[in-house]
Amino acid sequence: MIAERVRDVMSDLFGVPRDAIDAHASPKTIPQWDSLQHLNLVLALEQEFEIQFSTEEISAMTDFTQVVETVEQRLAQP
Numbered sequence: 826m827i828a829e830r831v832r833d834v835m836s837d838l839f840g841v842p843r844d845a846i847d848a849h850a851s852p853k854t855i856p857q858w859d860s861l862q863h864l865n866l867v868l869a870l871e872q873e874f875e876i877q878f879s880t881e882e883i884s885a886m887t888d889f890t891q892v893v894e895t896v897e898q899r900l901a902q903p
Contacts, residue, residue, distance in 0.1 A: 831889070834866070838865055838866055839855055849890075863886070867883050870896060874899070
């Protein structure tokens with residue numbers, strides 16, 4: 826499941842337990858999620874799913890739910 830893979834990436838990257846990554850996880854709830862770590866998250870997700878995000882998609886990834894939706898949309902594209 827995509828959400829679980831995203832949760833694993835975020836947990837590893839931010840150094841927090843998997844259960845700390847819920848639907849509302851965001852830079853407001855995870856102190857480690859700063860601008861630099863956001864870029865590292867984007868790179869980690871691009872590597873994990875073998876995709877590339879646009880600048881607009883990167884900016885839209887403001888919480889866990891948006892990250893998952895963005896990954897799903899990118900994977901659905903040919």
